[in-house]
Amino acid sequence: MMKAAVFKKTEDGRWLPTMREMPVPLPEDGEVLMKVESCGICQTDLTVSAGRFRDPRFIPDEVILGHEFWGEIVGVTERCNERRISLGMEPIEEGDLVVADPNIVCLHGEARSWRREGGTCHFCQQFISALCEKVQHIGVHFNGGFAQYCKLPAEQVVKLPDRDKEFWSKRGYLVEPLACILWGAERLQPEPGMSMAVMGAGPIGTLFARLIRLFMPSLVVIVDVDDGRLETAKKLNIGDAFVNLKSDGLEKIFELTGGEGIECIIETAGSPTALGAAVGMARKGGKILVFGVSPMGAMGEVEPFEIYEKQLEIKGACIYSTTPPHKPKPIQYYFKKAIDLLRKELVKADDLVLSDAHIHPPEEIEEAFQQIRNRVGLKHIVSCWK
Secondary structure (H helix, E strand, O other): OEEEEEEEEOOOOOEEEEEEEEOOOOOOOOEEEEEEEEEEOOHHHHHHHOOOOOOOOOOOOEEOOOOEEEEEEEEEOOOHHHHHHHOOOOOOOOOOEEEEOOEEOOOOHHHHHHOOOOOOOHHHHOOOHHHOOOOEEEOOOEOOOOEOEEEEEHHHEEEOOOOOHHHHOOOHHHHHHHHHHHHHHHHHOOOOOOEEEEEOOOHHHHHHHHHHHHHOOOEEEEEEOOHHHHHHHHHHOOOOEEEEOOOOHHHHHHHHOOOOOEEEEEEOOOOOOHHHHHHHHEEEEEEEEEOOOOOOOOOOOOOHHHHHHHOOEEEEOOOOOOOOOOOOOOOOHHHHHHHHHHHOOOOOOOOOOOOHHHEEOHHHHHHHHHHHHOOOOOOOEEOOOO
């Protein structure tokens, strides 16, 4: 038996959690069994629980959420490595540490058999699986990481380079978010010497701010509307300047840049008003990445003339592509890059959980969700072994 947080659909279209003892899942041929060490809580988990996920059609009435998870392989079935090797993935065995790749896209071979829709979509044929039209997600459409054990298709795990549980205990749950961030950076194409701003000082903004240091920016400005978040950002030393958009306004941005504005802006706040503010603070010829997840249907004010007159380049980034753009291989490219950056500590990530109080057992998930809504702490994770 195992402990798990099971989310059950309510009459009003939400999915609410209960802690449950249930049988350990039995992997079938071509599947692996992972002992989950920990799982990060993502804003997507709160969105699904609130009944606001962008495509709720295939979400089961009862499902274990959680997609930012890692752990140890404790079961390998017969055809696992045959299937992995056919896609150019390295073989795995019991005892290996792995991270879940939660997005089942068309390019992942026989893993597609889990999905409700078969075939290969237009975008995967072009090797841009971030736009996969048939994608389904472990931890949304299939049971995920808010449990002690999880079974997955063999193609949906990425091997960590060593078996150092102590090292990965503070980083394993950040591989998937960092893979998404790397895809965002691929879309944005920042250049050395640019001034950059990160809007939103939450866990994603913090991780993005640390990644962009590798692009050698001339200035990194952290922008938020919450003084508490900005104080945490200062303590973590993720920027050169810190601006409260409510109290300081855009004037502070232009003061910091000699009146020119910011060349490269990364919006991670997920606020409908953020894009308008990004356009306002952008330098002529600047770039904006919309990375935060605003509520579906929410509208914000943007002045089209300002985009036109400044000749701004605005892009979005959602999840990640499993291969480099328009290339068939290697599979799980951004995951492997994320693992390498974390393993070499080129992106510092071991301090995003600010307190042991932000490591939650499954029976505290609803409380953890409320703390995230109230901006308590920074990164929250679930450990069903706590």
